[in-house]
Amino acid sequence: MAEPILEVRELVKYFPLTQGILFKRQIGAVRAVDGISFGLHRGETLGIVGESGCGKSTLAKVLMNLERPTAGEVFYKGEEISRLRGAALRAVRRNIQMVFQDPYTSLNPRMTVGDIIGEPFEIHPEVAPKGDRRRAVQDLL
Ligand SMILES: Nc1ncnc2c1ncn2[C@@H]1O[C@H](COP(=O)(O)OP(=O)(O)O)[C@@H](O)[C@H]1O
Ligand SMILES: [Mg+2]
Structure with a gap:
């Protein structure tokens, strides 16, 4: 195996x-x-x-x-x-993530959808460099 x-x-x-x-x-x-x-x-x-x-x-x-x-x-x-x-x-x-029982509690109501989706790129800039970030978020949306 x-x-x-x-x-x-x-x-x-x-x-x-x-x-x-x-x-x-x-x-x-x-x-x-x-x-x-x-x-x-x-x-x-x-x-x-x-x-x-x-x-x-x-x-x-x-x-x-x-x-x-x-x-x-x-x-x-x-x-x-x-x-x-x-x-x-x-x-x-x-490569590892938690998916919570109530996924909506992971969304911060004080942030825009774009900022929430783009936040992981701050932590992993090699995935989407600063200039490409907006574009990467739009692709995901
Ligand atoms: N940070 C911590 N400090 C001390 N004890 C903890 C801590 N986290 C969990 N425990 C204890 O470890 C045991 C297992 O807890 P937990 O993993 O939350 O169980 P479950 O998710 O199966 O309900 C419990 O007795 C809990 O009180
Ligand atoms: Mg538990």
Whole structure:
């Protein structure tokens, strides 16, 4: 079988539980994700189901690189992405996105449609250089 597009190996995310105000002591940890592994191949869809608080959102955040894993690895097309930073992380993020249950909440009512659609080009200028941005937004519309 071909290499998976997304592969997760023994992924762990613990959140520290601390006590004290000035001198924070760690008194334990919330084991939000505790050793999950799976592979996802081209054309496949994976659903993750479980009771509230079982770690679904934390897993998604680690996959999106919004949270760093405590341990384990996330491979996107063979590249370990969970500890990338800076330009390398930005490049990978062009290929990964969240689609929220209510997509309209992603739209800022104080911005124009053109500004909303054009905003990602500020973050990824290599996709549409400044001069081409208006044009790129019009093409998308
Ligand atoms: N930033 C955080 N700090 C501490 N605990 C967290 C944090 N985020 C999530 N948790 C805890 O991790 C567990 C898993 O939460 P979550 O991933 O949101 O579950 P789900 O999305 O499946 O409902 C819960 O016990 C939650 O309270
Ligand atoms: Mg959740």
